[in-house]
Amino acid sequence: MDLINHPSIYIFLGLLFGLLFGFYLRKRFIEGHTQNIKEQAKQLIETAIVEAEQLKKEAQLQSKEEAYQVKQAAEEELKSDRSELKDERQQLNQKREQLKKEWESCDRKRAELQQSNEKLNGRKQEIDEKLKEIENVIGKQRYELSRIAGISQEEAKKLLMESLESKARMDAAKRLAQIENEMKIEADRKAKNYIALAISRYAGDYVADKTVSMVPLPNDEMKGRIIGREGRNIRAIEAATGIDIIIDDTPEAVILSGFNPVRREVARLALHQLIGDGRIHPGRIEEVVGKVTKELEVDMREAGEQATFDVGAHGVHVELIKILGRLKFRTSYGQNVLQHSLEVAFLCGIMAAELGLDVKLAKRAGLLHDI
Incomplete structure (x- = not known):
């Protein structure tokens, strides 16, 4: 029997060729599939890179925006603080000017009081001088009366004292009334000044209410x-x-x-x-x-x-x-x-x-x- 012409040989060769062709097709399929996977992976990587860049840019923009907003808020707050500080300085300067004026007013009041005391001291000296003059006149009149009337010095002294005592009392009463009146006027003026000064230094709020x-x-x-x-x-x-x-x-x-x-x-x-x-x-x-x-x-x-x-x-x-x-x-x-x-x-x-x-x-x- 001829082996070359045997049917099993053709079957075997057919199977072998089929297997080889199958392996070839499978290899091509695997290579194509692998290439597709590589391309998809490459596309995914490229897409991820693009998205990452976009996210990075968005994050940078957001960061810049937040930084700008924080800066703006800080600048506004600083501007407000500066404005408040400026207002406080102006108020402080006004208070200083007011205190300066009040201090000057107090100095004027002290000067006026000192002048009043000096006037009173001057009037007291005038009264003392008048009393000395009266004593001198009394002495001279006492001597003249004693010489002319031929009375004793004690009697002349008694008559003169009785005569001058009444006059001195009247003069003293008039002078004291005048001084008292002047002091009342001065005290009333100073009291009004003190009240006016107190009211000007304190300006309270007027609050009205109803029933x-x-x-x-x-x-x-x-x-x-x-x-x-x-x-x-x-x-x-x-x-x-x-x-x-x-x-x-x-x-x-x-x-x-x-x-x-x-x-x-x-x-x-x-x-x-x-x-x-x-x-x-x-x-x-x-x-x-x-x-x-x-x-x-x-x-x-x-x-x-x-x-x-x-x-x-x-x-x-x-x-x-x-x-x-x-x-x-x-x-x-x-x-x-x-x-x-x-x-x-x-x-x-x-x-x-x-x-x-x-x-x-x-x-x-x-x-x-x-x-």
């Missing part, structure tokens, strides 16, 4: 909620605060009326909280009024402590501080009593300094004079 307060409302519908069903809410507020609530045609507002300013302030604050909270009913009203009352007591005590601190009055009894704080909500002739007491305290201190008296004691007396 009514107005509470703004967000809308007119709130008036109905304040009144409540069958008027329960408004009666509860009036009972808790002791203040009359007037609801009229005034748009978006209610009026609180009462002569007690502390109670009126409690009602105002309580109503403001109730309106802001939105829960308005008798139970909530009592709770808010009690809370506001305690807060206002703390506020009044702090106001009293601040007043004593402002005038330098230390060691004031705590009850006096509480009473003093209540003056914050009281008025007299349209002026806030606490502010008035502070003004009186500072004016008393200035006048005491001008007169050489105890400044702290004067301020303390002025602060507490309305209690």
Whole structure:
């Protein structure tokens, strides 16, 4: 049998050729796939590089923008600080000029007082000289009367003394009345100058108050909620605060009326909280009024402590501080009593300094004079 022409040889060769061709195709496929992967990887790398560069640029721009904003903020703050410093310097210069003028005014007052003392000393010397002249005249007249009348020296002395005593008394009384009148005029002038100086050195704020307060409302519908069903809410507020609530045609507002300013302030604050909270009913009203009352007591005590601190009055009894704080909500002739007491305290201190008296004691007396 011929092996070359045997069918198995062709089958074997066919399989071998198929395997070789398969390996070739697989190799080409793997090489192509590998090339694709490499190209994709290259594209991914290039894309990542581009994105990284873009992110880097964006980060740099953002960093520059933030740095610019920080710089601008710092420059604005520096500009504001410089402006405030400039204003403070101007105020300081004004204070210096004012103190300089006040010092010059004090020097003028001292010079005037010195001149007045010199005038008084001069008048005293004139009176002493007049008394000496009178004594000389009395001696001469005594001798003449004794010589002419032929009476004793003692009798002549007695007659002369009786004659001149009446005249001397009248002259002295006239002179003393004149000096007293001049001193009263001078004292009145200096007192007015001291008061004017004290007022010019302390310019207090004038605070006026009324017997009514107005509470703004967000809308007119709130008036109905304040009144409540069958008027329960408004009666509860009036009972808790002791203040009359007037609801009229005034748009978006209610009026609180009462002569007690502390109670009126409690009602105002309580109503403001109730309106802001939105829960308005008798139970909530009592709770808010009690809370506001305690807060206002703390506020009044702090106001009293601040007043004593402002005038330098230390060691004031705590009850006096509480009473003093209540003056914050009281008025007299349209002026806030606490502010008035502070003004009186500072004016008393200035006048005491001008007169050489105890400044702290004067301020303390002025602060507490309305209690």
